[in-house]
Amino acid sequence: MTESTFYLGRLFDPKTAKLTATDINYDSADLTTHAVVTGMTGSGKTGLCIALLEEAALNGVPAIIIDPKGDLTNLLLHFPELLPKDFEPWIDPEVVRRANMTIEKASQEAAEAWRDGLKEWGMTQERVLDLKNSVNFAVYTPGSDSGIPVSVLSSLDAPSLDWEENREALRERISSTVTALLGLVGMNDLDPIRSREHILLSNIFEEHWSQGNGIDLTELILQTQNPPFDKLGAFPVDTFFPPKDRMELAMVLNNILASPAFEAWREGQSLDIQSLLFTGDGMPRHSIFYLAHLSDGERMFFTTLLLSAVETWMRTQKGSTALRALLYMDEIYGYLPPTANPPSKQPLLRMLKQARAFGLGILLATQNPVDLDYKALSNTGTWFIGKLQTERDKNRLLDGLESLAGGISRAQMDKLISSLGKRVFVMNNVHAKAPLLFQTRWVMNFLAGPMTRSQIRDLNELVGAGEVATPQPKPMPVSAPKAEFTPLTVDHVQPVAVPTAVPVKSKVQTPPRSMASTSSSSNGSATKPNLPAGIREYYLPQNYSLPEAFNAAGKTQAYGAAIQGVVYRPVLLASAQIRILDRKYGVDVEVTKTTLVESLDRRGIVRWDDFPYAGPSLDKLESMPAPSTKYGSIEPPLNDSKLMTALQKDFTDWVFRNSSVSARANTALKVFAGPDVSQADFMKACADTAREARDAEIAKKTTAIERKIKTLEDKLGREERELREDETDLQNRNIESGANLLELGASALGITRKKSITTQFTKHRLAQNAKAEVQESQEMISKLTQDLNDLVREREQVLREISDRWGRVVSDSTDVTINPKKTDVYVNIFGVAWKPYYVIQAGGETMELAAFGGE
Numbered sequence: 001m002t003e004s005t006f007y008l009g010r011l012f013d014p015k016t017a018k019l020t021a022t023d024i025n026y027d028s029a030d031l032t033t034h035a036v037v038t039g040m041t042g043s044g045k046t047g048l049c050i051a052l053l054e055e056a057a058l059n060g061v062p063a064i065i066i067d068p069k070g071d072l073t074n075l076l077l078h079f080p081e082l083l084p085k086d087f088e089p090w091i092d093p094e095v096v097r098r099a100n101m102t103i104e105k106a107s108q109e110a111a112e113a114w115r116d117g118l119k120e121w122g123m124t125q126e127r128v129l130d131l132k133n134s135v136n137f138a139v140y141t142p143g144s145d146s147g148i149p150v151s152v153l154s155s156l157d158a159p160s161l162d163w164e165e166n167r168e169a170l171r172e173r174i175s176s177t178v179t180a181l182l183g184l185v186g187m188n189d190l191d192p193i194r195s196r197e198h199i200l201l202s203n204i205f206e207e208h209w210s211q212g213n214g215i216d217l218t219e220l221i222l223q224t225q226n227p228p229f230d231k232l233g234a235f236p237v238d239t240f241f242p243p244k245d246r247m248e249l250a251m252v253l254n255n256i257l258a259s260p261a262f263e264a265w266r267e268g269q270s271l272d273i274q275s276l277l278f279t280g281d282g283m284p285r286h287s288i289f290y291l292a293h294l295s296d297g298e299r300m301f302f303t304t305l306l307l308s309a310v311e312t313w314m315r316t317q318k319g320s321t322a323l324r325a326l327l328y329m330d331e332i333y334g335y336l337p338p339t340a341n342p343p344s345k346q347p348l349l350r351m352l353k354q355a356r357a358f359g360l361g362i363l364l365a366t367q368n369p370v371d372l373d374y375k376a377l378s379n380t381g382t383w384f385i386g387k388l389q390t391e392r393d394k395n396r397l398l399d400g401l402e403s404l405a406g407g408i409s410r411a412q413m414d415k416l417i418s419s420l421g422k423r424v425f426v427m428n429n430v431h432a433k434a435p436l437l438f439q440t441r442w443v444m445n446f447l448a449g450p451m452t453r454s455q456i457r458d459l460n461e462l463v464g465a466g467e468v469a470t471p472q473p474k475p476m477p478v479s480a481p482k483a484e485f486t487p488l489t490v491d492h493v494q495p496v497a498v499p500t501a502v503p504v505k506s507k508v509q510t511p512p513r514s515m516a517s518t519s520s521s522s523n524g525s526a527t528k529p530n531l532p533a534g535i536r537e538y539y540l541p542q543n544y545s546l547p548e549a550f551n552a553a554g555k556t557q558a559y560g561a562a563i564q565g566v567v568y569r570p571v572l573l574a575s576a577q578i579r580i581l582d583r584k585y586g587v588d589v590e591v592t593k594t595t596l597v598e599s600l601d602r603r604g605i606v607r608w609d610d611f612p613y614a615g616p617s618l619d620k621l622e623s624m625p626a627p628s629t630k631y632g633s634i635e636p637p638l639n640d641s642k643l644m645t646a647l648q649k650d651f652t653d654w655v656f657r658n659s660s661v662s663a664r665a666n667t668a669l670k671v672f673a674g675p676d677v678s679q680a681d682f683m684k685a686c687a688d689t690a691r692e693a694r695d696a697e698i699a700k701k702t703t704a705i706e707r708k709i710k711t712l713e714d715k716l717g718r719e720e721r722e723l724r725e726d727e728t729d730l731q732n733r734n735i736e737s738g739a740n741l742l743e744l745g746a747s748a749l750g751i752t753r754k755k756s757i758t759t760q761f762t763k764h765r766l767a768q769n770a771k772a773e774v775q776e777s778q779e780m781i782s783k784l785t786q787d788l789n790d791l792v793r794e795r796e797q798v799l800r801e802i803s804d805r806w807g808r809v810v811s812d813s814t815d816v817t818i819n820p821k822k823t824d825v826y827v828n829i830f831g832v833a834w835k836p837y838y839v840i841q842a843g844g845e846t847m848e849l850a851a852f853g854g855e
Helices: 028-033 045-058 071-076 084-090 093-098 103-120 125-134 152-156 167-184 196-209 217-225 243-258 260-265 273-277 296-315 345-358 391-402 410-418 453-462 546-552 641-657 679-701 703-748 757-811
Strands: 005-013 018-027 035-038 063-067 136-140 285-290 325-329 360-366 382-385 424-429 436-440 536-539 562-582 587-597 629-631 661-666 671-673 814-818 825-842 845-850
Touching (some): 018 028, 018 424, 018 436, 028 360, 045 063, 045 071, 045 125, 045 360, 045 436, 063 071, 063 273, 063 296, 071 136, 071 285, 084 103, 093 103, 103 125, 136 453, 167 296, 167 345, 196 243, 273 296, 296 345, 345 360, 391 410, 410 424, 546 825, 546 845, 562 641, 587 661, 587 825, 661 679, 671 679, 679 703, 679 757, 703 757
Parallel strands (some): 063 285, 063 325, 325 360, 536 825, 562 629
Antiparallel strands (some): 005 018, 382 424, 424 436, 562 587, 562 825, 661 671, 661 814
16 A cells, blocks of 8 residues: 555636546545535535545555444445446345336446446556455444444443543543433433432442443442442432432333343444454454444444544554544534534544544534534534535534634635535645635445445445354244334333342252353352342351362362352341250250252242251351452342241241150150250160169068068077077987986996986986977978068069069150240341352353352
8 A cells, every 4th residue: 555645536626617637635644633524415425435435445544434324334335347246236126116227237337337437537446456455344233233243331341541640531431431321311411510320320430440340231230229439529329329219220221231122232343443443463444333223312322432432542542643543423413513512522522632643533524514513623624515505504614614723714615615516525624725626536436325234244245344143033923013222211210120140049069050151241240239128148158169169069170270250149048046945854955947048939939948058057157258259130039128028937937837856755754855865865864763763662662571581580590599509408418318328237237336217217308308499490490491481582573573664664755746936936047148159260161169068
């Protein structure tokens, strides 16, 4: 690309009203002081603007092109070979029908017209080929997938500018963004100084952008309800902007997000101006933003965001005197009015003042010169003025031009404007000595007229602007109307729920959440959703390490798996302490019932038995969240006070019905034991009690027998002593009797002196008496022994009977159910518990694993 000037046409002689042979070449650097093109419909204004953009492309100048009507999509219709078949798909069939000719004939005539026109104006087919190859063309369709869709949510990301060094510029962009967003919901003409809506949203943006963090629309809605700061100015937030009013604003903003038609605004090319101006390998681009399908409010919203993004990009560039890039708006009407202050006006004003220093040229076009802020355009270096529709238009333009810096002779300009015909323009360039008239050249692109959305896809395919995915239609009833996305006002607020994430049912082992294809909103919000008054909240601790989290989920930890962050998901946590007291049965225990419910019916129905809790002690609950965490959003019933109150009552009833304990009772022994006493200990207590009772009964019932036994034992002892004495006496008597017989024998033989026979009989009688006494004693002992044995057997019989009976009593125990009183059920924990999940990047996949669970 060796060209440095723009070939716009040829000089037109106003005196002879004829075209001259002098080419008009416009220095591209002059566009850094910006240009305005004005002219009525049919004046050739669009042709001149397309010629300017063609020349910019041939000069390798990238451009952002805002196309409200669809005319500028013709920039993609360049056919170097000038073949009729190239023109044929773009011929308007209705025009052909009215002209009473065939498509083939119309295509042939169009090809011949362009061949002749290019030749007449000194342009070759090679120049058209150079145009085709000079830049990368693409058509973007915000709010639609007909062309390349655009994600407007990317405009809420923090710009890559240092906050401290660019505080003023970034605050200006915040103001424009907030103004555009509020304008989209029908809040127009808000004063950024007086509007509390504007002030609140601007402060939320500043809170994030000043820290280098972006904020998506979901996050903005949530923080509208729960701002990340306590004060606005000197007043608390709730005083400056009460919660009820903030909720109303959040609901209005949420209607944007909830609208099915807005889905197309959330996906697609981000508003990254660098990538819109240059391809990845540095080739310049002409990015055309087709807005014909949008409503006025949507156009203003998107245009403001785009202008703000361009302004921010501009401030990241180094200074330049050459034309670095071009911003073109095909119709400025309504975007830069003289009195009103629409959202688009401020970024335009700032760029008109400052863009020159960065090499950014601004080209504006309008067919309505009455509604222009000429004061704002006072620094514009070039004016291209075509034929105007009315004297009023001409006078208003002359008034405006007369007030511009440097001044323009009104009489001279009036004369020139009055002589204008089709495709003839006055060019007033501050870099030239005087205004001049010229006729615009033939454009290289085929002017097929405004394109419809259905043709945009074909246009992008024609220039190879990337594959635009064909949307898959969703089933809908035959009678269902097509969704339209129109600006929403406060009067149109409907009770649409704030967007939420879907909770996951948990047991102690929670399966991982895979998010490989989900949007960023599924990763949670940095803003904790508000809970209605009366609903308590808790934070479960992160008691799992990363390996433990994988193990609990039943997964093998992948190599290189790393924790990217922590997101809290809301669950229902309920715990109650129950005191069960029954003094009769010796029961005095405290029971704890806990459930952790991760999957809740929106109607507030829970089967508590299905959610047993097996985690760590709840005395480890945390009062504050972990730093730098995000939050999942809350769905009913967790954010519904009435449903939560009903759930707590239901939980209390369930606890009351399911908190009985079993006591063991031995009524005969009067031994009782609660659930804290083991079976073995209870039986031991029964045995000990029975032993004592048995011993007491034995002592009572064997006392008389024992006395009798003692008496018999005493008698037996005396009889045994008497027997021994009688036996000794009998032995002595027998010796004496024997000795006496010997003496009698000796006497009879005359050996000794004779003894008396009477003595002999006396001794014999005494011996017999002694023998009788021994026999008597033996009989008495035998009788006493028999009686004693009988008593002993009687005592043993009594002991067996008593022991057997008390042994049976020990085993005679029963289980008794002890129920609590309703007043002894105390629900100490009930509310929303934030359960932590690790957001883990592993092998190109993002997943969530529970960071809390059973010990």
